[in-house]
Amino acid sequence: MAIGLSAPAQISVSARIEPEQATLEDELTLTVSIKGSMKGSEPVLPNMPAFKVIASGTSSSLQIINGDVESRKEYSYVLIPQEEGTFTIDPITLFLDGREYKSEPVTVTIGKALSQSPSARPTGPLLPPSGFPLDQNEPQAPSPPFVERKGKDYWITASVSKKNPYINEQILYTFRFYTRVRVREATLTIPEFKDFWSEEVVPEKKYYREIEGDRFVVSEKVIALYPLKTGEVTIPETVLKIEVPEGMDNPFFNDPFFGFGSLKTRPKNLKSDSLVLTILPLPDPPPQNFANLVGQFQMKSALSSRQVKEGETTTLTVEISGRGNIKDAVLPPVSLDGFKVYDDKPVTETVRSEEGILGKKIFKKALVPLTSGELVLPPLSLDYFNPMTGKFESLQTEPVTVSVAPSDGEQLNDAFSQVPQNRDWHLPVHEEIATIHTHPSVLMVREPIISSRLVLVFLFGIPPLVYLANLLVGLIRLRRLQNPQAYRKKRAFRIFLKNMSREGVHDLEQIRDYFGAKWGLRGSGLTTAEVIDRLEASGMDRNLLNDLRSHLHALERSSYGGEISTPSLRSKTVELIQKMERKKV
Amino acid sequence: MKLVFAILVLSLLTGESVFADQREDNFRRASEAYYKNRWDEALSLYQALLKEFPTNAHLYFNLGNVYFRKGEMGRALQHYAKALNLKPREPDIRANLKFVQKKTGVELPVPFSTTLKKNLFFWNSYFTLHELVLSLLMVAAVFWSSLTLRLYIKRPLLKGGVWGFGILLALMLVSTGIKYDETLARRWGILIKPEVAVRPAYLKSVEPFVKLPDGAKVEILGDQEFKNEEKWIQIRLPNGTRGWILEEEIGVI
Incomplete structure (x- = not known):
């Protein structure tokens, strides 16, 4: 969107302070508005010794009303009052394009640190500050000091257990925060105890306390201090920054059911008094064994x-x-x-x-x-x-x-004897621990360490493998013993081939033995006719059977003629039995 | 030149012995430094020797003594524990470890299962894993041999032997497994800094849930680099709780 800007509006600087009446515990907001320009350097604030000034940001806006452009830039500052009185903040200056623009002076009144008037007290239930869990059954604080309320709803105190301690004497610094309203974001700034050595005694303790008829929550912190130098020393004030809800006079807003919700809060800076102590020196001279x-x-x-x-x-x-x-x-x-x-x-x-x-x-x-x-x-x-x-x-x-x-003369530790006696260093008579090992031979001791897992697997694997092999052999033997006929049948062809490879064996005899083994009979008791009959009965292939029959007759003729076998007959024998084996006789 | 030549010839003739003499000399110097209370000198000499003899229990033991003298009890315990891993039956090591443990008074709660394992297999603390594995190997060999013999010889005595060695083998298998789990499968460390903050995450900004004294033994689970600056180690306490500590706060054993 393009906006055609006409001639710039009149430049003016204004300042406002909120609230215009406050107390020492309040934080004020100073807002400097620059109208008519979005550029230029930051406005120059006048000297304000009665306040601590903290920049808190800027904002800018641009408005177009009936074609007129109005730009505005605001600078915000937080003012923390440092003293009571009515103060006039001098004009704030803005330098822009070689010109100087000034705001009107503003006046503010800072009263005493009196938080709330009794009339403004909320009537809602009492709650501890958020972030400070409180046990409802927690007993009242033991021997609480006398507290004057002066009509306040919250305040802090700081005290020491002794105002004129001796150097190095332990004294207690106690910080207490009393409140009967809900408080948010309590930030405690304990002073730096630069003239003391300090140690926390009670990090944080909370309890209830009745003060002038009202019930207060007391948060307490105790620190032990040990003075490090004599003379007058000052402990600076302790500061507690809290957020309290605005409109506390309305009990509705302080109701625990609603909590803070979107309720607007107001920051408060509570300060304790600084403490002046006189540290006493110790009497002189100190005794001999004093440390x-x-x-x-x-x-x-x-x-x-x-x-x-x-x-x-x-x-x-x-x-x-x-x-x-x-x-x-x-x-x-x-x-x-x-x-x-x-x-x-x-x-x-x-x-x-x-x-x-x-x-x-x-x-x-x-x-x-x-x-x-x-x-x-x-x-x-x-x-x-x-x-x-x-x-x-x-x-x-x-x-x-x-x-x-007297010692029983034994060496306390053999290791001592290993120490060369001609050394010039002094050996301790006794050590509560066994002494170092000094003999050079210990240097060569190397503890064996398992390095190869493969070797281990191999070593662990061999015995079971040997066992399994033996087990297998045993099982085979057992099977043979339990069913020798089946074993004979299974091995018949292998034995046949083995025997046929030898010289001087009769083919016919081997064929009978082969079929004998196959049928669980004695081979020598079988005749050629019985073999053929059995094969025929088993449904053997006719051609193969005829071949075998004629071959068996040829072998018989040869046998009756006094010959063992010719090479051609032998190869035919082997060929036929191989075919038989394939046909699963 | 002649001197250099002489050393060269000597070295060639004697092989490693020249260096061995030098190491022995360093070892003597370290012992001398120890007895003259020059702990740092003794420390550096022993550490240099350890690089050459990384499995020498005596060097770990001596280093433990040096750290004890320096008042670094966690480091002392770490080195005694390393020495004990290598030589578990060495009385000096056991005595010093026990003494320093007693002195530091570190005793973290141990779960019942760990105590039970420790008591049931009490012998594990007297043997290295190497020794247990060798024993297991021998028992296994005897068992399988007797089992093989049993295939051929059916004697009641042999049957009893098979059962006996079988039970022994099973027992040793579990024992060695536990030892393996304790020494090789898991990594252990000893806290070497006083008041080691154990955090639930590897960030210094995270509040520690416990602070442990030096000398406490914990299990190392893993590590984590953070911003290339800090190295964090995840540990498990004896009660099973996990947490993170800085690497420089623990010594691996």
Whole structure:
């Protein structure tokens, strides 16, 4: 669609702020409208020290009414109030085609951070902020602090358990969000505790609380802080950004059945007060065995075995437990003459509770007595600072005696004997693990590994094949034994041919034997006439029968004449029996 | 020049022995470094030797000790496990593996079927697959031979022998099958980094559902390259749960 644009409309810049009356918790929207032009650079905003300004986008529109073209471009900004008062936002300037256009100044009034007046309170049921599941049966918070509502429906607080702690002392920073209205998209910005070492104690806890007759949901977060420097330090304010529904004075909109739905929400920035703490130094000078441990602690030690043999291991376990900077705990130095000592990595276990972080650190040392006799483990001493009393206190374990029996002289590990004795390095008397294998001969040991599956298949396959072959032979033999006549019949022709290939055999005799085998009779007992009769009875082909008859007579004549057979007769014999075999006599 | 010639002649005369001497020397140097607590030097020397003797259980064992000394318990367990696969009855290897396992305290829940298999075929842990296969081969040969003899000789003793060897063969067949499944058909690994996060998908942005300590033994199912940067390995925990970890967090055994 082509639109013929006529002369551009008059260019004008206007600014509006919404709402014109707000509180410190509100976010305001400043909209700058440029009418009559879609081009040009972004408008120049005046200095606004009372607000934090965040650009939130642009939009443009083009309208044609009765042939007149009206273009409009809007720039939006979010203003977050930083102080109370009535402020005039100076004209906003637009530079376009060498000309300067200005908007009218706008005025806005920012009041105290008083969220809602009591009259605006919704009467709908209480709901926790969305995204914060709440157990309806959850008990009330134990010993809640006194809270003054001041007519608000939602607010935040931040506090510390002690305003003047000692350096390294554990204090608790507690953030609480109180609300009796449904809240969406709560975003918490915890300050950076740059002068502290911090550790989360309670990630998030929710409970109900009655305040001035109304039921509030309280979301609580607790962080343990350990001051790292002395003097005055400030914890900046905590900020919680939430979305609350507009028109909260109408209970219908706050009904849990409808939820937010398409209800328009309004962002709110809730801020806690910043906290000023005075961190106290520890008394000077610290005792000898003090290693920055501040809190309340106990120490105990135990030995896995008090009776060992020379070269055997016993484990010394020292446990330091209590409330405070337990992670900083180090094992006090101890002289363990007469033992070879292997340190284990210390293990720290912590428990997070309402009172803060409690924990214990366990140190383990494997001790190997180097000589036999009564060896004494001296007491361990540890100094720490107790902020409750404001004094350094000492902990001490009892001395322990270990009875070391002489070694039975056996080598602990044969591997030691493999180590060349002329080496200049020092061998440990004992290792808790079997030592390395050092003899060069071990280098040549190669573990056999099955590499060829084909070989395996072959090796596994041969014995069953041998068995199957034998089984087959056995079966054949068995069959022969069970039915010798059938076997004879089946092999008659093969035996006939085999015999006919020999010299000095009578053709007639072989023919009789062949038919004898075929009919299960003794071949020598058959006469030529019987053979012909039997063949005739079996329905043998007439021509073949005549040929056989005449051949048999020829053979008889030859036999009576004293001849065994002529080559021509022999070939005829074989030919005829072959034909008989084909006819399945 | 004369020296070069001399070495050349020596090499030609002695064949491999010059190199063998060098390897032995490296082996001694590695042991020396170990006893002087120069773990990294010992490590690199043993690793270089391992390239030449990839099936030497003693080298894996020594490497396990070096890693133990370095405090890398997962790596130590990985090398002990490799050594044990090659030499399952070596007491030093068994002792050190047990010691480090106890020290790390890693014990993942194992399904009943695995425990049952382990207890029923308890001897499997004392033999390599190679040994089991050879035994199976021998038993199979005896069984088939006795079965073949039985075709010709009908003696009750031989019949009993056939039955006995038949049962033994079936038992060994199952035993070897299980060993094959454990060692060759499946791939195993040991977690070598502390607190290995196991995720349901191969993305770092996905929250892990469990964190496992180093030294835990898991089954390796497969791998997946991601964005050509990270290589993820899919694992199965002893309770059957599947998950993904980064390749550098696991050592194959």
